[in-house]
Every structure is written in structure tokens, then in C-alpha cells.
Amino acid sequence: MRKEIKITIFAVVSLIIVAVLLHLCSLVLRPKYMSQPLEGALIAEYYGEVDKGRQHQVLFVGDCEVYESFVPPLLWEEYGITSYIRGSAQQLIWQSYYLLEETFRYESPKVVVFNVLSMKYGEPQKEEYNRMTLDGMRNSPVKHQAILASMTKEENIASYYFPILRYHSRWKDLTAEDFKFMFKRDTVSHNGYLMQTGIRPMEKSFAEQEAEAINKIYDPDLPATAFEYLDKMKELCKQNGAELILIKTPTNSSTYWWYDEWDAQIAGYAEQNGLDYYNFIENEAIGIDWQTDTYDRGLHLNVYGAEKLTKHFGELLVSEYGLESQQSDVGVSSVWKTKTEQYYKQKEEMERGQ
Amino acid sequence: MxxxxxxxxxxxxxxxxxxxxxxxxxxxxxxxxxxxxxxxxxxxxxxxxxxxxxxxxxxxxxxxxxxxxxxxxxxxxxxxxxxxxxxxxxxxxxxxxxxxxxxxxxxxxxxxxxxxxxxxxxxxxxxxxxxxxxxxxxxxxxxxxxxxxxxxxxxxxxxxxxxxxxxxxxxxxxxxxxxxxxxxxxxxxxxxxxxxxxxxxxxxxxxxxKWENIAPGMIRVAWGFFKKLVIADTVMIAIKSIMSSPERYSGAYVVFLILAYSAQIYADFTGGIDITIGIGEMLGIRIKENFDHPFASTSTKEYWRRWHITMGTWFQDYIFYPLSICKPMQKLSKWSRAKMGPALGKRIPVYLATIVTWFVTGLWHGASWNFIVWGLLNCLVILVSQELQPLYTKFHNRFPKLNDSYAYTLFCRTRTFLLMGLIRVLDCYRDVPLTFKSVGTVFYDFSSWREFFAGGVFDLGVGPREYIVVALAIVTVCIVSKFQRAEGISLRHKIAERPSLAFLCLSVLVVVIIIFGSYGIGFDASGFIYNQF
Structure with a gap:
């Protein structure tokens, strides 16, 4: 009997030591996303915000087009609207849906803005992008559902709960950054907005891009799975008393073209379900100049384009959705004052660095 | 699974x-x-x-x-x-x-x-x-x-x-x-x-x-995982690079392939058998050993008594012996003794049975000419060394102290290891002519050595740090093997006598395997090589 007790004690102690050791190794080995690609750090940053009890009137969800197109500090500065972007690279619609579900557990935004580009995907795409979205989420039943919906064939669910199983091979590529940000990481975004100050003009005209895009093979029908999740998103917003707005941010590249057939399907869906849909692609009122407002030849907006779109959209939020300025709230104002200062500080630094 | x-x-x-x-x-x-x-x-x-x-x-x-x-x-x-x-x-x-x-x-x-x-x-x-x-x-x-x-x-x-x-x-x-x-x-x-x-x-x-079964069993399973994931599957990345571009990788790379593939197949196969025997032990079931330090063999015949033992004895018991004593073979024996004299005549049926056995052994390993030639080459080496036996005896009679010398034993082991490695290369290339052509480059493509040492070895998908880890793992395997051979004991049973040591050993193995093992996305982790046979 004494031997059994001894063995049990050793077994438990060993298990604890191994678990602690592996956890520490996992903290070192996980990618930190503190240098490129910064996108991987976006999803996790949200918890730093809500853990401080901060609430937002507007929540943006979607892929790279949202975190490159809307500037929450500017929305605050111009209209006193508090907002957050829960977007990451190639964030698929089901990931947006589950992030939204998770967000409603922390706060109650009045307006949810969903960028529809990811509607073109009906199946899991790339493991790297899944990781950038899902690794950042806190463990919860919602995350579990998101993982199950997102996994590609080669992925294993265990590696999401024990990331060391995925990142163990990084031991040979470790840098000082991995140790520096082992326990705490810097904030890389401005409430989910990832700043880009570079300018890389679009070289071809809109018509040329369109001609190129149309010649590519594409499915004119958006996948049914995407609409299923859009339905779920609509229901979720309804249950939580939030207004769902569908948007398509301005882009101008044949690489990720938003086809007319897709647009018609989204417009039809919005009409059928009493939702608002704004396609900003050819909206001249925003004033996007594709020679100065994009950092990657029309694929995404840079900060100058994002500021223009944010101002335009802020007006809509106030006039059409009745969002009121929160600037009279001293507590909220002091927080956002800091955020706005940080935003302009980084903008200046990045402009100077170019 | x-x-x-x-x-x-x-x-x-x-x-x-x-x-x-x-x-x-x-x-x-x-x-x-x-x-x-x-x-x-x-x-x-x-x-x-x-x-x-x-x-x-x-x-x-x-x-x-x-x-x-x-x-x-x-x-x-x-x-x-x-x-x-x-x-x-x-x-x-x-x-x-x-x-x-x-x-x-x-x-x-x-x-x-x-x-x-x-x-x-x-x-x-x-x-x-x-x-x-x-x-x-x-x-x-x-x-x-x-x-x-x-x-x-x-x-x-x-x-x-x-x-x-x-x-x-x-x-x-x-x-x-x-x-x-x-x-x-x-x-x-x-x-x-x-x-x-x-x-x-x-x-x-x-x-x-029983702790006496479960602990050694777990250690052996973990040891098998260590060999498979840390050594075999890491080395495999470099091996696959060479195998997939035989025109690009010749000379020095083929020598590297011979050595690396020997390490890989040993770690892969013995690792798998360690897992098998370890599982059996955890369940209280003793499964027969399949290896007995094959790379310590001083001759091909000895090597095949130590490598994949259960397969060797199967072919011996169910093919070689029945074939050697079957009626047609007895007739052949009689005929050859009469025609060729008793010395050579009695060897003919044995050699014929050996050739058939090795042909079947090759065929068992895989449906390709590579494996058939592999089997027959093994057979050739065994028969030639058998034929040269009188010469060896003469040589050893002339230098009687040689057999006791460690240097000579080491020479014999190295010779056997290289010879087996050379024949084993037939597993790697897609056909027999390509194998011979690639091995042939070892003898004339000397410029490849410069490229190989100038960093070519690191362009095979395995970096310097990984080679260091693999080298350390191989050294660990060699030390454990040497210790077990010298002491004639089972190290894991010795370790299991002290539960604290057993858990320490298991913990270290688990952490090392998880971090340094080649598995998951980014690795084209292979199934066990012998799985396909």
C-alpha cells in the first residue's frame, strides 16, 4: 500500500512539473505577432479592453478589410462614438459569427457592422489564418465551436488547446522577441485598427481591374454555408438588441474583386431581411483617391483612405442609426483621449519613418 | 490510426x-x-x-x-x-x-x-x-x-x-x-x-x-516515440530531399543518404517495435524482441540474426529448412555430390535454398525489383563470405590475436554497417538502375563534397540546430544501447525499481519528444517504414 501511495504521489508531482514546464515552453514557442505579421495579435487585444470594463456602441466584424478601413479613435474624435473592430486576416464568416457571440457575453453594442467579403468562402481555407483568429480567442465553448467550424483537414483540435503541439518546431527559430513578450504583449492596434501609412497607388483603372477580374474563374453564387451564418448572425443581433449593418468596404483590385452577382445576392438578402447594406466600392461621396489612399495597389485602404471612410460612415451612424456622442462622459472621454493621442502619435512616427 | x-x-x-x-x-x-x-x-x-x-x-x-x-x-x-x-x-x-x-x-x-x-x-x-x-x-x-x-x-x-x-x-x-x-x-x-x-x-x-510491468512498458513506449519522432522523422526530411532529386544530389549526398537512411530505418523500425513491446509489457504480455543491437554485428550473417529477428526466423523455419530437406532438394544434393564432389556438391542445395529464401524475403519487403535485388544482394554477400570462409580461417590462423583486438572488431562492425547501408539504399531510389547510377556517383563526383560542406547539407530541409539535436539523440541511443549490451541488463527495468527515477525519465522523454519531435503541420510525418510491408 505504501508503494502505491508513493507511486501516486510521484505520478501527480511529475504530471504537475511536466504540465508547468510545457506551459512555459508553450509561452515561449507561441508566435507573438509583435513584428510582422501583426494581424495575429489583433483578436487577443480585445480582452485587454473589456477586462477594464470598457463598452462600445459599435462593433465591426470581418476580415482584413475592416481592420484596415475603420479608425475607432477618429470615430470617437469626430462623432463621440465608441467602437471596436474584431477582425483578423481572412476571418471567415463563421469566425466572425462566433467572435460576435463571444463579444455579446462581454458587452452590448448597439450597432454591429459586418463586412461581407468573407461571404465568398463556404469552407475552411488556410491553417495560418485560422490560427491568427482562433489562437487569440479565450478558451470557451464558443471558441470550441469556432475551432470545429474552421479546422482544415490537416488540423488537429488538440493543438488549439495545447498550442505547443502546433508550435513546438519553432524552438529553432526563437528570437529575443519570443522571450520578451512571453508573458505580456504590446498593443499593436487602435481598438482593432491596424495602421498602414504607406502609399502604393493602384496602377490600373477600375475598368481594367474589373475586366481582369471578370476573366477569372469564379463562382457567381455565394455559398449557402455563408448565408446560414449570416442568418445566425442576424438572429444573434436581434436577440441582443443590436442593429446589424452589412457593408462592403472600398477596394479596387482584381485580386479580391467583389463581383456584381455577389453584390446582388447580398443586396437581395438585406432587402428580404430588413437589413441595411452599403456597398462603398464606387461611392464617390467618400472621396477615396486610389493614387494616395491605398498601401497595396487597391487591395486595402491605408490610414488616409481609412480616415475618409470612417468620417463618412460616422455621419451615417449618427444620422441613420441615431448614435449619440459619449464625449460628455468624463470617464469614457479620458480613456478615448489617450487612445486618440496614441493614434496620432503612431501616425506621426510611421509617417516620419517612411 | x-x-x-x-x-x-x-x-x-x-x-x-x-x-x-x-x-x-x-x-x-x-x-x-x-x-x-x-x-x-x-x-x-x-x-x-x-x-x-x-x-x-x-x-x-x-x-x-x-x-x-x-x-x-x-x-x-x-x-x-x-x-x-x-x-x-x-x-x-x-x-x-x-x-x-x-x-x-x-x-x-x-x-x-x-x-x-x-x-x-x-x-x-x-x-x-x-x-x-x-x-x-x-x-x-x-x-x-x-x-x-x-x-x-x-x-x-x-x-x-x-x-x-x-x-x-x-x-x-x-x-x-x-x-x-x-x-x-x-x-x-x-x-x-x-x-x-x-x-x-x-x-x-x-x-x-503491476508497477513492474507498467513502468518499464511506459518507458519503452516513450523511448520508441523518442526514436521515431526525434530521430527518424527528422532525418527523413533530408532523405526525402535527396531521394526526390537524384540528379541534383549525387556523390557526397549519396554517402550522406547511406548513413542517414541507416539511422532513420533503425530509429523508425526499432522505435516502432519499442512501442509495440512496451504496450505489450504495460498489459503484462511479453512480445518477442525483434532486434539485438544489429549495428554491433561483425558480419552480414550475424546482422541478419540481430535485425528483424522474427522475420528471419520465420523464413528460416518455414521456407529455408523445409526447402533444404524437401525431396527434390535431396535429389539435387545427391546429383551434385556425384557430379561436383562432396565438398561443393553438398553446398549446392543449401545455396539454392538460401537464394530462394532471400528472393522471397526481398519480395516480402515490397513489390518491386528494388527489393528483389536487395534480397539477392544480401544473399550474395552471405554466400560469398561463406565461400571465402577458408580464406578467413587461414588469415586468422596467421594472426591469431586479431580476433581479440577491439580495433579489428570495430573494423568488422564498420564494414558490416557500411555494406548493409550500401545495399539498403535500394529502398530509397525509385528503380534499380537509378540506385546503381546514384551510388556510382560516389566514386567520381568529388566536386559535390565541396558543395555539401559549404552548406549543401543544410539545404535538405534540416537546419544546423536540428542536426545537432538529432546527433545528440543518436548519441543517447548509442550510449543506452552500449550500456545495455555491456551490463546485459534491461535499463528500463532497473530504472523502474525506483519510481522517482522512472517518472523523471518519463517526464524528460515526454518534454523532449513534444518539443523536438517532428510531427504536426509543417512536417510530412511518415508512417512507420515497415508499415508498408
Whole structure:
């Protein structure tokens, strides 16, 4: 009997030591996303915000087009609207849906803005992008559902709960950054907005891009799975008393073209379900100049384009959705004052660095 | 389900826990259910094949047993009426019947193996011959399923049938017990090829959970994972790079391939066997060792006594010996002695049996000319060294102290290691001419050495840090092996005597495997090499 007790004690102690050791190794080995690609750090940053009890009137969800197109500090500065972007690279619609579900557990935004580009995907795409979205989420039943919906064939669910199983091979590529940000990481975004100050003009005209895009093979029908999740998103917003707005941010590249057939399907869906849909692609009122407002030849907006779109959209939020300025709230104002200062500080630094 | 998957680890943990929770007399039933589940998960269409082997072998063995019992009963009942000759004649007639039943079992099961494994190879060869005469005609290549480990379980089961025929083991009366013997899951992936007499009793007698079994078993399983994931699968990345571009990688790279592939196949195969034997040990079941420090062999013959032991003894017991003493061979022996003299004449049938055995051994390893040539080259080396034996004896008589010298032993070991490595390269390249061509570059492409040492070795998908880890892992394996050989003890049993040390050892292995193992996305982690045989 004494031997059994001894063995049990050793077994438990060993298990604890191994678990602690592996956890520490996992903290070192996980990618930190503190240098490129910064996108991987976006999803996790949200918890730093809500853990401080901060609430937002507007929540943006979607892929790279949202975190490159809307500037929450500017929305605050111009209209006193508090907002957050829960977007990451190639964030698929089901990931947006589950992030939204998770967000409603922390706060109650009045307006949810969903960028529809990811509607073109009906199946899991790339493991790297899944990781950038899902690794950042806190463990919860919602995350579990998101993982199950997102996994590609080669992925294993265990590696999401024990990331060391995925990142163990990084031991040979470790840098000082991995140790520096082992326990705490810097904030890389401005409430989910990832700043880009570079300018890389679009070289071809809109018509040329369109001609190129149309010649590519594409499915004119958006996948049914995407609409299923859009339905779920609509229901979720309804249950939580939030207004769902569908948007398509301005882009101008044949690489990720938003086809007319897709647009018609989204417009039809919005009409059928009493939702608002704004396609900003050819909206001249925003004033996007594709020679100065994009950092990657029309694929995404840079900060100058994002500021223009944010101002335009802020007006809509106030006039059409009745969002009121929160600037009279001293507590909220002091927080956002800091955020706005940080935003302009980084903008200046990045402009100077170019 | 791969041994190195998370699914398998969970499956194994659940099986071991349930095994000891089950009442002893029902434990084997749980093992049978687990084994069939394991095989079903590995491939849902695999099951019918193994079930056919189980059912057909059960019937054949039962028929032979019934015949044998009938024979004994008849002789018993007619003890007084039958004279010696009549008894002998009756026995011979009955044995012939049993032999026919055995042949039926062998043909059915080896037939399935032959069709599934060798049809493609045969069709390809026929097409090559047809291609000489016509460009437009060729036979279609059938797409046949090759169930995992079919060669292993077929050989093990056919060994059982032959043993039943030879009355060396009892025929199973319960088909489910035979089913467990055939499908025992740790052995299904890559053997060893167990004998019914060695394994069956242990499978069916109950076992209690004992630290003395579980701890060494766990250490051996972890050691197997270490060899497979840290050494074999990392080295495999470099090997695959060389194999996939033979035109690009010649000379120095081929030498590297010979050495690296030796390390890989050793770590892969012995690692898999460590996992198998370790699982058996955790369940209280002793599975036969399949390796005995093969790289310490001083001759090819010795090497084959130490490498894949159960396969070697299978071919020896069921092919070589029966072939050596069969009637046509005896006639040949008589003829060759008369024509060539007693010295050479008596060797001819032995050599012929050796050639046939090695041909079949090669064919067993794979349906390609590479494996056939590999088998025959092994045979050639063995026969040549046998022929040169008088010369060696003379040499050793001239230098009697040489055999005691460590330097000479080391020379013999290195020679055997390199020779085996050279022949083993036939596993790597897609065909025999390419293998010879690539190996040939070692002797004239000297410029490749400069490129190799100028960083070429790091362009094979394995970086300098990984090579260091692999080198350290190989050194660890060598030290453990050396220690076990020198002390003649089982290190893991020694470690298990102290639970604290056992857990420390397991903890270190687990952490090292998780961090330095080659698995998961980004690695094209291979199945076990012998899995395909």
C-alpha cells in the first residue's frame, strides 16, 4: 500500500512539473505577432479592453478589410462614438459569427457592422489564418465551436488547446522577441485598427481591374454555408438588441474583386431581411483617391483612405442609426483621449519613418 | 490510426485502463474489441480482409486438428488389429490429408496477399515486356486496397497453421481467441511476427496491474516515440530531399543518404517495435524482441540474426529448412555430390535454398525489383563470405590475436554497417538502375563534397540546430544501447525499481519528444517504414 501511495504521489508531482514546464515552453514557442505579421495579435487585444470594463456602441466584424478601413479613435474624435473592430486576416464568416457571440457575453453594442467579403468562402481555407483568429480567442465553448467550424483537414483540435503541439518546431527559430513578450504583449492596434501609412497607388483603372477580374474563374453564387451564418448572425443581433449593418468596404483590385452577382445576392438578402447594406466600392461621396489612399495597389485602404471612410460612415451612424456622442462622459472621454493621442502619435512616427 | 497520433495515445490510455478494470478472465475480450476497433479506424475496408484470414485459418486449423484427433482415435481403437506398417501407412495417408488442408489454407491466404500486393508489380512487368513489341497495347493497372500490416498478420497466421500441422501448437478451439492472436493491435502495424506458442497463452491469461510491468512498458513506449519522432522523422526530411532529386544530389549526398537512411530505418523500425513491446509489457504480455543491437554485428550473417529477428526466423523455419530437406532438394544434393564432389556438391542445395529464401524475403519487403535485388544482394554477400570462409580461417590462423583486438572488431562492425547501408539504399531510389547510377556517383563526383560542406547539407530541409539535436539523440541511443549490451541488463527495468527515477525519465522523454519531435503541420510525418510491408 505504501508503494502505491508513493507511486501516486510521484505520478501527480511529475504530471504537475511536466504540465508547468510545457506551459512555459508553450509561452515561449507561441508566435507573438509583435513584428510582422501583426494581424495575429489583433483578436487577443480585445480582452485587454473589456477586462477594464470598457463598452462600445459599435462593433465591426470581418476580415482584413475592416481592420484596415475603420479608425475607432477618429470615430470617437469626430462623432463621440465608441467602437471596436474584431477582425483578423481572412476571418471567415463563421469566425466572425462566433467572435460576435463571444463579444455579446462581454458587452452590448448597439450597432454591429459586418463586412461581407468573407461571404465568398463556404469552407475552411488556410491553417495560418485560422490560427491568427482562433489562437487569440479565450478558451470557451464558443471558441470550441469556432475551432470545429474552421479546422482544415490537416488540423488537429488538440493543438488549439495545447498550442505547443502546433508550435513546438519553432524552438529553432526563437528570437529575443519570443522571450520578451512571453508573458505580456504590446498593443499593436487602435481598438482593432491596424495602421498602414504607406502609399502604393493602384496602377490600373477600375475598368481594367474589373475586366481582369471578370476573366477569372469564379463562382457567381455565394455559398449557402455563408448565408446560414449570416442568418445566425442576424438572429444573434436581434436577440441582443443590436442593429446589424452589412457593408462592403472600398477596394479596387482584381485580386479580391467583389463581383456584381455577389453584390446582388447580398443586396437581395438585406432587402428580404430588413437589413441595411452599403456597398462603398464606387461611392464617390467618400472621396477615396486610389493614387494616395491605398498601401497595396487597391487591395486595402491605408490610414488616409481609412480616415475618409470612417468620417463618412460616422455621419451615417449618427444620422441613420441615431448614435449619440459619449464625449460628455468624463470617464469614457479620458480613456478615448489617450487612445486618440496614441493614434496620432503612431501616425506621426510611421509617417516620419517612411 | 498511426502509432504517433494523439488519437492513438488516447486510445492506448483508455485500453490500458479498461484492461485492468476488466475481470481477468474477460481481459482478452477487451483486447480483441480494441484490436478490431484499431484496425477499423485505420481503414474501414481493412476489416473484411483480416476477418477472412481469421475465419479461413480457424477452419483450416480445426480441420487439421479434427483429422489429427480422428487419426489418434483410430489408432487407439485399432491398436491390436493394425501392425506397424499398416499404422505407418494410415498415419502417412492422414498426414497427406492434413497437408492438403494446410495447402488450401496457405494458398487462400498467401493468394490474397499475392493478389493485393503483387498484381500491380506483375502488370507493370507484363506491360514492360509488351512495350518492347508494341507501343499501343498495355494492361490496365488495377487499383487494389492494401490493408495495413497484411504481410505481418498473414505470415504470423500462416506460421500458426504450419505449427498446427507440425503439431507444435494446439489449434484454437475458440475463433475469437484466434482472432485476437491474428489482430493483436500493437503488432498489427509492423510486427514482430509472433509464434502462436509464444504469444497465445499470455494473451488469454489475465493480468493484474503491476508497477513492474507498467513502468518499464511506459518507458519503452516513450523511448520508441523518442526514436521515431526525434530521430527518424527528422532525418527523413533530408532523405526525402535527396531521394526526390537524384540528379541534383549525387556523390557526397549519396554517402550522406547511406548513413542517414541507416539511422532513420533503425530509429523508425526499432522505435516502432519499442512501442509495440512496451504496450505489450504495460498489459503484462511479453512480445518477442525483434532486434539485438544489429549495428554491433561483425558480419552480414550475424546482422541478419540481430535485425528483424522474427522475420528471419520465420523464413528460416518455414521456407529455408523445409526447402533444404524437401525431396527434390535431396535429389539435387545427391546429383551434385556425384557430379561436383562432396565438398561443393553438398553446398549446392543449401545455396539454392538460401537464394530462394532471400528472393522471397526481398519480395516480402515490397513489390518491386528494388527489393528483389536487395534480397539477392544480401544473399550474395552471405554466400560469398561463406565461400571465402577458408580464406578467413587461414588469415586468422596467421594472426591469431586479431580476433581479440577491439580495433579489428570495430573494423568488422564498420564494414558490416557500411555494406548493409550500401545495399539498403535500394529502398530509397525509385528503380534499380537509378540506385546503381546514384551510388556510382560516389566514386567520381568529388566536386559535390565541396558543395555539401559549404552548406549543401543544410539545404535538405534540416537546419544546423536540428542536426545537432538529432546527433545528440543518436548519441543517447548509442550510449543506452552500449550500456545495455555491456551490463546485459534491461535499463528500463532497473530504472523502474525506483519510481522517482522512472517518472523523471518519463517526464524528460515526454518534454523532449513534444518539443523536438517532428510531427504536426509543417512536417510530412511518415508512417512507420515497415508499415508498408
Amino acid at each position: 498511426s502509432f504517433t497520433s494523439i488519437g492513438f495515445i488516447c486510445f492506448l490510455a483508455a485500453t490500458v485502463v479498461l484492461y485492468y478494470v476488466f475481470p481477468k478472465k474477460h481481459q482478452w475480450k477487451l483486447l480483441l474489441a480494441a484490436s478490431l476497433a484499431f484496425y477499423f479506424i485505420a481503414g474501414e475496408w481493412y476489416l473484411p480482409y483480416i476477418l477472412f484470414t481469421i475465419i479461413s485459418s480457424y477452419i483450416v486449423a480445426r480441420l487439421m486438428r479434427k483429422n489429427s484427433e480422428r487419426e489418434k482415435l483410430y489408432i487407439e481403437q485399432n491398436r491390436d488389429s493394425l501392425d506397424k506398417d499398416a499404422r505407418k501407412a494410415y498415419k502417412a495417408a492422414e498426414k497427406k490429408k492434413r497437408f492438403r488442408i494446410l495447402i488450401l489454407g496457405l494458398v487462400l491466404n498467401f493468394g490474397i496477399l499475392a493478389v493485393l500486393k503483387y498484381t500491380g508489380f506483375t502488370v507493370n512487368n507484363i506491360n514492360s515486356i509488351i512495350g518492347i513489341f508494341s507501343d499501343n497495347v498495355s494492361l490496365p493497372l488495377p487499383k487494389l486496397l492494401l490493408p495495413m500490416g497484411i504481410s505481418f498478420y498473414t505470415f504470423q497466421t500462416m506460421g500458426y497453421l504450419i505449427d498446427v500441422y507440425r503439431e507444435r501448437t494446439q489449434a484454437e478451439t475458440n475463433p475469437f481467441r484466434l482472432a485476437l492472436f491474428v489482430s493483436f493491435f500493437p503488432q498489427l502495424v509492423q510486427g514482430p511476427i509472433s509464434r502462436h506458442g509464444d504469444l497465445s497463452e499470455q494473451l488469454f491469461c489475465g493480468h493484474s496491474a
